[in-house]
Amino acid sequence: SAVISQKPSRDICQRGTSLTIQCQVDSQVTMMFWYRQQPGQSLTLIATANQGSEATYESGFVIDKFPISRPNLTFSTLTVSNMSPEDSSIYLCSARSFSGIANTGELFFGEGSRLTVL
Amino acid sequence: GQQVMQIPQYQHVQEGEDFTTYCNSSTTLSNIQWYKQRPGGHPVFLIQLVKSGEVKKQKRLTFQFGEAKKNSSLHITATQTTDVGTYFCAGSMKTSYDKVIFGPGTSLSVIP
Numbered sequence: 001s002a003v004i005s006q007k008p009s010r011d012i013c014q015r016g017t018s019l020t021i022q023c024q025v026d027s028q029v030t031m032m033f034w035y036r037q038q039p040g041q042s043l044t045l046i047a048t049a050n051q052g053s054e055a056t057y058e059s060g061f062v063i064d065k066f067p068i069s070r071p072n073l074t075f076s077t078l079t080v081s082n083m084s085p086e087d088s089s090i091y092l093c094s095a096r097s098f099s100g101i102a103n104t105g106e107l108f109f110g111e112g113s114r115l116t117v118l
Numbered sequence: 119g120q121q122v123m124q125i126p127q128y129q130h131v132q133e134g135e136d137f138t139t140y141c142n143s144s145t146t147l148s149n150i151q152w153y154k155q156r157p158g159g160h161p162v163f164l165i166q167l168v169k170s171g172e173v174k175k176q177k178r179l180t181f182q183f184g185e186a187k188k189n190s191s192l193h194i195t196a197t198q199t200t201d202v203g204t205y206f207c208a209g210s211m212k213t214s215y216d217k218v219i220f221g222p223g224t225s226l227s228v229i230p
Contacts, residue, residue: 040225042206042221045219045220105166106151
């Protein structure tokens with residue numbers, strides 16, 4: 001299993017500012033992802049964080065708005081740039097590992113970062 | 119792009135009744151996973167299905183993967199108040215080493 005720590009857990013931000021969310025995994029993992037979840041809604045994949053290279057973004061998400069870093073196998077950051085109220089959401093870091101006997105490839109999630117943009 | 123659909127959106131049941139949620143993908147899936155999210159919590163992995171027609175059980179929960187690997191279901195027998203939460207199916211298309219796309223989820227309420 002993997003334990004994922006995310007910070008900040010919540011923040012209130014002003015319109016036009018940027019915020020970086022950090023995600024730390026307690027073990028080396030194969031894949032890391034960033035999701036967004038509006039209250040009462042499903043999880044929308046923002047991007048796959050690739051170690052040492054540019055992230056792979058899903059349709060509707062661009063690097064200029066959501067720059068992502070993953071310098072090693074256990075750490076990633078997501079920046080929400082030039083925030084607007086529409087960016088208010090919960091941002092979830094997720095990791096997927098294929099090691100171990102079970103090898104289910106399950107996703108482990110951090111507790112999430114709840115952003116409110118005023 | 120890949121889409122995963124899920125019905126119903128909401129389900130209210132009396133404690134002890136059964137519950138089923140259905141998941142459909144617009145494309146053939148490599149595997150499908152199910153997650154449960156309690157109110158205020160993050161999604162927690164329940165199970166992964168890989169083989170066509172696969173059926174797995176976890177106590178009162180039964181998971182099925184369709185023959186065409188495009189649909190799946192989760193059935194809970196004799197619901198309990200601890201079953202309350204949102205159940206998401208999530209699929210990977212190409213291989214296991216792929217992104218995971220979540221369905222919209224089914225929110226289950228259990229009336230004691």
